[in-house]
Amino acid sequence: MQLKRFILILWMGFYSHWALASPPIAHWQTSSGARVYFVENHDLPMLDVSVEFAAGSGLDTAGQSGLASLVQQLLSLGAGGMTEDQIATALADVGAQLKSHFDRDRAGVALRTLSSERERKQALDVFARIVQQPEFPQEVVQREKARAMTGIKESNTKPDYIADRTLMKMLYGNHSYGFNETGEIDTLNALQRNDLVNFYRTFYVAKNAVIAIIGDVTKPEAAAIAESLTQKLSSEDRTIDLPAVSLPAAETRRISHPATQSHILLAYPGLRRSDPDYFPLLVGNHILGGGGFVSRLMEEVRQQRGLAYSVYSFFAPYKEQGPFQIGLQTKKEQSEEALALTQKVLREFVADGPTEAELIAAKQNIIGGFPLRIDSNGKILSFLAMIGFYQLPLTYLTDYLAAVEAVTTDQIRQAFQRRIQPDGMVTVVVGAME
Numbered sequence: 001m002q003l004k005r006f007i008l009i010l011w012m013g014f015y016s017h018w019a020l021a022s023p024p025i026a027h028w029q030t031s032s033g034a035r036v037y038f039v040e041n042h043d044l045p046m047l048d049v050s051v052e053f054a055a056g057s058g059l060d061t062a063g064q065s066g067l068a069s070l071v072q073q074l075l076s077l078g079a080g081g082m083t084e085d086q087i088a089t090a091l092a093d094v095g096a097q098l099k100s101h102f103d104r105d106r107a108g109v110a111l112r113t114l115s116s117e118r119e120r121k122q123a124l125d126v127f128a129r130i131v132q133q134p135e136f137p138q139e140v141v142q143r144e145k146a147r148a149m150t151g152i153k154e155s156n157t158k159p160d161y162i163a164d165r166t167l168m169k170m171l172y173g174n175h176s177y178g179f180n181e182t183g184e185i186d187t188l189n190a191l192q193r194n195d196l197v198n199f200y201r202t203f204y205v206a207k208n209a210v211i212a213i214i215g216d217v218t219k220p221e222a223a224a225i226a227e228s229l230t231q232k233l234s235s236e237d238r239t240i241d242l243p244a245v246s247l248p249a250a251e252t253r254r255i256s257h258p259a260t261q262s263h264i265l266l267a268y269p270g271l272r273r274s275d276p277d278y279f280p281l282l283v284g285n286h287i288l289g290g291g292g293f294v295s296r297l298m299e300e301v302r303q304q305r306g307l308a309y310s311v312y313s314f315f316a317p318y319k320e321q322g323p324f325q326i327g328l329q330t331k332k333e334q335s336e337e338a339l340a341l342t343q344k345v346l347r348e349f350v351a352d353g354p355t356e357a358e359l360i361a362a363k364q365n366i367i368g369g370f371p372l373r374i375d376s377n378g379k380i381l382s383f384l385a386m387i388g389f390y391q392l393p394l395t396y397l398t399d400y401l402a403a404v405e406a407v408t409t410d411q412i413r414q415a416f417q418r419r420i421q422p423d424g425m426v427t428v429v430v431g432a433m434e
Helices: 002-015 067-074 084-093 117-132 138-155 159-172 185-190 193-203 219-230 278-290 296-304 332-352 356-374 377-389 396-406 409-419
Strands: 026-029 035-040 046-053 097-102 107-114 209-215 251-255 261-269 311-315 323-331 426-430
Touching: 026 219, 035 219, 035 377, 046 117, 046 219, 046 377, 067 097, 067 107, 067 138, 067 193, 084 117, 107 117, 107 377, 117 219, 138 185, 138 193, 159 251, 159 261, 159 323, 159 426, 209 219, 209 377, 261 332, 278 296, 278 311, 278 332, 278 356, 278 396, 278 409, 296 311, 296 323, 296 332, 323 332, 332 409, 332 426, 356 377, 356 396, 356 409, 377 396
Parallel strands: 035 209, 251 426
Antiparallel strands: 026 035, 046 107, 046 209, 097 107, 261 323, 261 426, 311 323
8 A cells, every 4th residue: 555655654754753764756767858757656446647848828929829738638529540439438448537638837647547457558558549649630729719710708707717718918018928828819729730740740749758657557557558558759959948937017908898897817927837935935825815715815805805715825846936925806996996905915915924823833834735736546646747847856746845844934034035025016997997
């Protein structure tokens, strides 16, 4: 019961000042250069595998936004001589499941299958075709483009979507992080099948790939699986350098909308995944607005004033600076009061930092809840993929808890003062009073 033992060790470590041991993560490269991260776990007769590439929406251009997302969506809709129906049937026949991952940095697919020989072999054969031999059938390309454009048209009427898209454009300007991940109607309409094929051939290469494996297989079996998933990929070396994020011009936009509630969003460039301030900002944000009902924003905006049902904040770290964002909804007639109070709470937090009592409570919350974030193979698979993609230490899962415990109030205050300028944020109010 390796996974259960590791979770027990984490819980014991919580009460014994971080006497922790990380799960045994094995790491190597395939013959074609893909990075592999593996945890052997025989608790269940299951196997989880993911393959992710540096092929997220950050690689889109202004004229082809939505291209990266469309490529990722079509991987399993016809590959290696199999139609999308044949792929779905073959996986269902052995009880296997596919999932996908897509964000500004990463794009990939994940497989869950039984580890027994017949089921595993059939599922991995289909999975290998999806990863290495997508066909992008013309009729499927057209259908998925139409579906995406219909979705965008519908979303363009919703206040939360309007707020998010406006905010990202204001925050990032011409940087690709500001493009709509699913594209725009005109850019999607202009995409041709050849654009998808060229994007796949350029970025879905072995040296851009990270393979994560956890489950009921041995290391030699995992090595064979990794080879089978990458042997047909190009071994060309593709260096991907995204431009740095520039600071936005502080601005507030108020957009009329018939919704009864105002949707309010504030943002500022936050942090890179490798930022040395990662843990002070993580813990600090939990106190500010990431900790639910125990956060300072929730206490001030909802509990004390009743100006919003929910208010939150988060950092979304990427290779370059992802957004630091605050969001809330409130009655239209309260929107200006709610916005002013939110800005006041943020300014005070950046200026003064948290109290010792807030810090102690946040650490207990984060550390106490961490075992629940790794209590299944699927959750650990996601961590393995992240560790591999951003090349974090193999001991990250246990280093995480020690790093959280080491954070001080001064570190939080200094980190927020370095990274966040409350008066420099971009703000959107959709559903503003006319």
